[in-house]
Amino acid sequence: METTFIKTPIGIAKIIGDENGILVISVSDEGEVSNLVPFILQDSVSQLNEYFEGKRKDFTFKLNPEGTKFQLRVWKGLLEIPFGKTMSYLELSKKLGDVKAIRAVASANGKNPLWIVVPCHRVIGTDGSLTGYAGGLWRKKWLLEHECPSQQQTLLL
Template identity: 65%
Template structure:
């Protein structure tokens, strides 16, 4: 498994993956020095993440290989369908998933997403429009949603 660290506006970010795809993108609470050499299998991911933060990329085109249960992977695949600049509530997500009663399981799978930003779990909000739980911290979720907002003059949250 190859590892690299890159700097983003939201903190040091750890990338992990191999020839089978990107398996983890994690924002860290403590700063790590940026990798001087990015392993070949992570170069494209580092490049695309940097483009995203510069406002030059809205969709990622990467081979991904997150580890999780089949249920989690189904939830993560449904997160990939939320367009850039849009949000969806946990209730809507569970309805789209096919079972409104699965809202807690869907929310739990959302919280275990190992591919920060790539699988856009930050685009899921409370039914009342509020920011709710985010593994990377609500301040990062707010930043990401504002970054993706089509109206840059006005903050969504």
């Protein structure tokens, strides 16, 4: 298992993985950036950097998260939310086939080990509000604005 730390515009990202795929991507406010990136993690680091530079909308490196069967199903559902779009917890529950599972879906969403790549930040409250995000609501807001920046309209006089 290899680990590296990279600087992003919203914190230090920790990436853990091996030849079977990336297991964890998390973010924190502190940490020391790695001097060297292990070969097995280089593609994920490169793609994350491209994402933050606005050059990438999806990720192609192999993922290998650990979770329950239900969590894996929810995380797979998150992967289907398009770049620049959002979905409510209720909509995600319906999509997964059980509207009554909304709390379990929210819990699985909160345990997502693959920050940004499995886009849990794209899940919002039914009323459109930004709700819970392990990395902090300010990061969720930043990510959503990064993916769908509001366009300044030109005023005609």
